[in-house]
Each structure stands twice: as C-alpha cells, then as structure tokens.
Amino acid sequence: xxxxxxxxxxxxxxxxxxxxxxxxxxxxxxxxxxxxxxxxxxxxxxxxxxxxxxxxxxxxxxxxxxxxxxxxxxxxxxxxxxxxxxxxxxxxxxxxxxxxxxxxxxxxxxxxxxxxxxxxxxxxxxxxxxxxxxxxxxxxxxxxxxxxxxxxxxxxxxxxxxxxxxxxxxxxxxxxxxxxxxxxxxxxxxxxxxxxxxxxxxxxxxxxxxxxxxxxxxxxxxxxxxxxxxxxxxxxxxxxxxxxxxxxxxxxxx
Numbered sequence: 001x002x003x004x005x006x007x008x009x010x011x012x013x014x015x016x017x018x019x020x021x022x023x024x025x026x027x028x029x030x031x032x033x034x035x036x037x038x039x040x041x042x043x044x045x046x047x048x049x050x051x052x053x054x055x056x057x058x059x060x061x062x063x064x065x066x067x068x069x070x071x072x073x074x075x076x077x078x079x080x081x082x083x084x085x086x087x088x089x090x091x092x093x094x095x096x097x098x099x100x101x102x103x104x105x106x107x108x109x110x111x112x113x114x115x116x117x118x119x120x121x122x123x124x125x126x127x128x129x130x131x132x133x134x135x136x137x138x139x140x141x142x143x144x145x146x147x148x149x150x151x152x153x154x155x156x157x158x159x160x161x162x163x164x165x166x167x168x169x170x171x172x173x174x175x176x177x178x179x180x181x182x183x184x185x186x187x188x189x190x191x192x193x194x195x196x197x198x199x200x201x202x203x204x205x206x207x208x209x210x211x212x213x214x215x216x217x218x219x220x221x222x223x224x225x226x227x228x229x230x231x232x233x234x235x236x237x238x239x240x241x242x243x244x245x246x247x248x249x250x251x252x253x254x
Contacts, residue, residue, distance in 0.1 A: 034149040034159060040128025044154075047126045050098045051154050058098075065248065066102035069219065070109070072245045073194070078216035080187050082242065084199040084208050086231040090223040091250035093122045096198040099219075103194050104158040110193045112186065114161045116211065117200045118170040121163020127152060134164025138182075139173050145182075175210030183214040202235040209238050217243040224252040 044051060050059045073079065083096040100113040115123040118136050133148045138161075151159050173179065186195045197215060199208040212218065218239050222232060236244060 033146050034151050036153050037127075037129045037131065037150040038153045041154075043126070043128035048094060048098075049101070049126060051101055051152075062098045062102045063105075066099055066106070069099065069245065070103065070106065070194075073217060076216070076243070078243070079191060079193065080183060080195045080197070080216045081245075082197045082199050082208070082212060082215045082218040083221060084218060084235075084239075085201050085221040085223075086203050086227055086235040088201045088204075090201075090221050090227060092201070092221040093117070093126060093198050095219075095221050095248050095250060096196055097123060097126055100158060100194075100196050101155055103196075104155060108192060110157040110159070110190075112159045112161060112190075112193060112195045114195060114197045115163035116174065116197045117207075118163055118167045118173065119200060119205070119207065121166060123160060123198060124162050127160075129160075129162075131162050134162035136164035136167050136170075136173070138164070139176065139178055171206040171210050174207045179211060180214040183211070187216070202238050203231055209241070212239060213241040215242055217245045219245060220247040221250050222247055223250050226251070 045053065048058060050056070050062055053059055069081065073081065083092050083099065085092040096113065100111045103109055104111040113123065114135065115121045116135060121134065121136075124131060124134075129150065129152070131148070131150055133143070135148070137143060138145055138148055145161070148164065149159055149161055167173070183195075186193070197211070199211065202208050202220075220232075220235060220239065
C-alpha cells in the first residue's frame with residue numbers, strides 16, 4: 001500500500017506541475033491516410049455495439065450519455081477522456097466503444113478511440129476487425145502512428161488506435177514519456193476531436209494509474225449489484241490524479 005501511495009503522490013505532483021510529459025512529439029496524424037476496415041455486423045450486434053442495433057433504448061441511453069459527457073468536457077475545454085472500471089468484466093469496453101460512436105455522430109466532433117488496455121486489448125474483437133499492429137507496437141518500436149490507425153467503414157468521424165500485441169508488463173510503458181507525449185500531441189493538435197482511452201481496470205495493476213495524470217478527465221463504469229463499495233472508493237481515490245466527470249451504472253436490472 002505504501003508503494004501505491006507514493007505513486008499516487010508522485011502522479012498528483014506531476015499533474016500539478018506539468019512535469020509528467022516531455023512535450024509534443026512528431027506523431028502528427030494524417031487521418032485521410034488511415035486504412036478503412038470493415039467490421040462484422042454479427043459480432044457488433046452480439047457485443048451490443050449501437051451502430052448495429054439501429055433503433056433501440058440502448059442507443060438512446062448512449063446518446064444521452066454522449067451529450068452529458070460533451071457538456072462537462074466543453075465546460076473545462078477538455079478533449080481527452082479515460083473510461084475505466086474498478087475491476088474487470090464490468091463493461092467498460094462496451095461503454096467506451098458506444099460512447100465513441102455516439103459522440104462521433106455529433107456534427108462538430110470527430111473521435112479517436114484508443115485501446116489502452118495493453119494486457120488484454122479488446123476493441124478489435126468487439127468490432128470483428130483484424131489488424132496486425134497497434135499502440136503497444138507504436139510505443140515499443142519506431143513506427144508511424146498512421147501505420148496502426150484505422151477507421152471503421154460503418155462509422156463516420158471515428159478513428160481507432162487498437163491495442164496491438166498483448167503485453168505482460170505494461171505499467172512503465174503506459175506512464176512513459178512517449179505515451180504522455182502522444183496524449184499531449186493529440187490534445188493540442190486536434191481541438192475538435194475527442195480522444196477516448198479504454199483503460200485497464202483501476203485495481204489490481206498500476207497500468208491505468210500510470211497514464212491517468214496525462215488525461216484530462218475520467219468516466220468510471222460500475223456494474224449494478226456487483227461492484228463492491230470498497231472497490232469503488234479505492235478506484236475514485238486513485239483517479240484523483242485526474243478529473244472524474246461521472247460514473248456509468250452498467251448492466252442495470254431495472
């Protein structure tokens with residue numbers, strides 16, 4: 001617990017002083033060059049991706065969430081948002097993807113969805129998309145960001161940075177200067193683009209805590225009747241290094 005406390009204190013200091021990133025890099029994205037990838041309608045429907053569900057109460061709920069999220073971010077001129085949960089299997093990736101699609105429908109905005117769960121990247125699986133490289137490859141190797149980005153053919157104004165090859169040890173990589181520089185580059189060069197990060201669960205690993213100070217705001221996904229109160233409190237404490245704009249009650253039975 002002492003190591004976690006020290007890491008939290010260090011992250012708060014870096015956020016307050018701006019010492020957590022090393023400035024802008026040269027990863028300027030040319031979106032027109034990104035490859036177009038066709039997903040699987042069947043998989044998207046099975047994974048409750050709203051672009052495949054047409055008219056549904058589920059769609060309306062995410063459209064409302066998108067409006068509320070944008071209002072809070074616009075108020076503070078934020079354009080980066082982390083989506084995470086206390087533990088695994090609480091539905092954060094489903095929320096991240098559907099929120100990204102709903103925001104992409106807004107006239108003024110485009111969206112970049114970053115699969116930052118490098119231990120268990122799942123965004124590609126939800127779309128049924130097959131790509132060879134992703135964020136982990138970009139962070140480890142000297143490759144251009146444009147080489148790992150893609151845009152789903154079914155959804156306008158949405159770009160995806162997939163997770164890439166799963167890694168076992170990722171906390172240092174997530175909090176590395178190259179990762180924070182990437183976040184700062186995306187934030188500063190694209191003011192009308194919302195960047196969503198599907199982060200790993202907060203508890204259990206240091207991955208999400210490592211990158212959270214570089215991101216403007218966070219949305220916490222909790223599972224109805226499953227998420228424990230102590231886990232929720234611990235997750236909120238760890239997320240104090242950024243700005244928690246709200247929570248999503250997922251899998252509600254009512």
